Amino acid sequence: MIDSEPWTCTGCGAPMIGQRTPDDMCRSCIRVALITEPASPGPAGAGPFRTEQQARAAAHQAVAPEPGWSILRDAGNRQLLTGALTAAGVGLGAYDERIVSWLAGWEDSICAVIAGWITRATIVPERTP
């Protein structure tokens, strides 16, 4: 039997034929993932993200989409971003709020990445004596 099943790499979107991997990524993407993923990742849902799908899943884990929607709308994205900012102790001025509202108009996966940066930036690495 010839393994000629077509599939798409979830990392880079490259069309592949046969030799499908368990996590649906091409060899290059698996290599990159192994190098860039830290041994002990940050808080759940804060990344690092390898794919848009991972970022979107993290967004929906933090804030559930409205009924009938497969993505977060502005209000959900806003909640995601302000949640990360509040948890990080970041105070917002009026102009900051405007930028949050502007960012919330983008895709939930993009907002999840930015929220992840904020969250991961607050992680203080454990020091070993």
Ligand SMILES: [Zn+2]
């Ligand atoms: Zn790939």
